[in-house]
Amino acid sequence: MALSFIEEYFQIPVVTRAYTTACVLTTAAVQLEVITPFQLYFNPDLIIRRYQIWRLITSFLFFGSLGFTSVFNIICIYHYCRKLEEDCFRGRTADFVFMFLFGGIIIALLGLFAKIFFLGQAFIIMLMYVWSKRQPLIAMNFFGVNFQAPFLPWVLMGFSLLFGDSIVVHILGISVGHLYYFLEDVVPNQPGGRRLLMTPELLRAMFDQPEDPEHRPLQHDQQGGDGQPDEE
Template sequence: MAWQGLAAEFLQVPAVTRTYTAACVLTTAAVQLELLSPFQLYFNPHLVFRKFQVWRLVTNFLFFGPLGFSFFFNMLFVFRYCRMLEEGSFRGRTADFVFMFLFGGVLMTLLGLLGSLFFLGQALTVMLVYVWSRRNPGVRVNFFGLLTFQAPFLPWALMGFSLLLGNSILVDLLGIAVGHIYYFLEDVFPNQPGGKRLLLTPNFLKLLLDAQEEDPNYLPLPEEQPGPLQQ
């Protein structure tokens, strides 16, 4: 019964958050069970473009390392901030949300080539946190009960936490940089004099993912009235 309750609760989570979180958990479980190897998942330009192992463009965003504190820490932030974005500023705009993922993923992949980064899931997590934090600047965040600060400081707190754990902060900086580029192009530049939206979600994504709005001028045909009963 507990599993049924958890499954029902999980199905209430918005589609993009549910799909991405489940993909990350299942990928990590497959590696833990030795059904997959991290060597089959990491980003390698030679294998992608010479051997046509194109799945690596996606799988490198799904693996966060073996089960442990780092994995659960990342999953907590993925689930929480992805969901808050999808239920908040992207509510009813699934196509725009997916396009943000695609934009961030492509840009991180291109920049990751310069830094020889093999797994970019953490960078995508930091990007989600950054965009949320800039769109909610007045929210106060409690960081594991240790620190309380305004939301825009959260990505930098995550980077400092990575540093304390002895991890490279290059991935965090990449997530912050890509998050800022998206935020600037989507939220800042269009509101400047002479500015306009440069990130336009392709129509096919909107047709595929967004519910079609009803035409306010549409008048349904009147229902047929039954004729008088024949004696």
């Protein structure tokens, strides 16, 4: 059983494995009172003046104390991050890491104005948005509501409104997700268009194997992949 779990764990794509594991370990550390949320949250003043650079990363890893919300968010990270990495970014780990960096930097910059202390949920919504735009024909169901995949981020925002929660993180995640999708998927396919988001060669040297095929703009398969299991 233990060996099977370990084997399955290392079958998870590397970026998904690293991010999901970091989120789980961070939640566990807070739950065990090894660290506190006050050491993790996004605080530009402490980052700039006291050089607490780790907050740029930890603010994307914590989703609250162990409970339904934090578990749901970590499951979403695992599911949609893995779907993107295995389907849309198969064999293109450097491009996927670049998407992480692009999305994380823009979310952090916008978070300055939105005054959001933990940025992970906005990042999840960004991942969902990109995945859903690339899988427009997938049928989904969330708490009895049937819809096509591209409506997923909006459905989740609607449920947040219904329960009286803030939708700022949803708007932030959707906006950054659309910006990435527009620059990466829409602009290059326009007449005379070209790729505006170019993955640095340093990332390619770090994450892509030398024997990988020559990198080309991704031809997205609108029919491929599958959706998240029904949430009942």
